[in-house]
Amino acid sequence: MPKLRAVALVAGAALLTRRALRRRIQASPLWPLPALEEPTSGQPRSRALRLLVTSHETVADGVVQLRLEGTQLPRWEPGAHLDVVLPSGLVRQYSLCGDPEDTSSYTVAIRLVEDGRGGSREVHEQVTEGTELEVRGPRNRFPLVGAPSYVFVAGGIGITPLLPMLRALPEGTDFRLLYAGRTRASMPFLEEVEKLGRDRVTVVEGRPDLDALQVPEGTVVYCCGPEGLMAAVEERFPQVRLERFAPRTSADGNHAFEVELRRSGRTLTVPADSTVLATVRRELPDTAYSCEQGFCGTCQQRVLAGEVDHRDELLTDAERADSMLICVSRARSDRLVLDM
8 A cells, every 4th residue: 555655656746747847848938948859949939819909090101000909918018019920820020009008908000011021911901800810929129228318210110119118218318219201191100209399309201311310428229110221220320229020131141051950860951042941841841930030939940060140039149059040040151950
């Protein structure tokens, strides 16, 4: 009898240990952990929510605003965004532009990109009131930091992550906002922005004059908008904090390189005009991926050897030490070895 009791205790302890380990693995930002045998791949970084679209409103030429309702939604801070899974399965990232204290709904705004990859068109033409969408997040890689003064530069739809920051500034905070767009009619939330005061807000139709920007020492600069605008602001103010929703490009361009899939025993050539993900999926079609933009983390893989040209907007420095997002990142060296 004592022997049976001992066996039962051991079995119970083993079961509890397995359950605890499973919870630890699922909660980890790197799933599975690097020490485990399975490669890092295919796991979302936050739990998904199912939210109902209760409003689909045009707020500027080519821009719609969605209100997504739920219950007891996670709170968020200015600068946060959602990963939105569209009905087609496409995953897109949209900045939250509503009230962070509202735990019953999230608000996002989306510009129609005529020559885009189809996500914005799907939102404009197929998502309607009553559509249920899966979202992940909120996540924030663009937080508002404390500073004695601020300069905000927004281009078109780039006003969306900056608007909650402007609302959150303590009364009396010294700030300036430069808001540019093709036309006034194409600029969302323009009426609210202009109420912040003419002495603090400059609205420009067309290309803004960055030379006119005065940035005193200690001022924090934030910018979100088209890549051309962000590149120009970054060149003039290297300390700028940027929000990107497209892969970072390299000034040196792309080159072909080899990628060894250590587990599979295969070595592949990644062409200069293709990605590691596309190349790998031709050999391993079940390789998980989602956004293809370096934001969701689904395609994250462990790197066993080689120098990575990281172009994602998600991984921490610690994670980049031994992993990469194969949808956008490439090799700086001539060869990478992946745990696949």
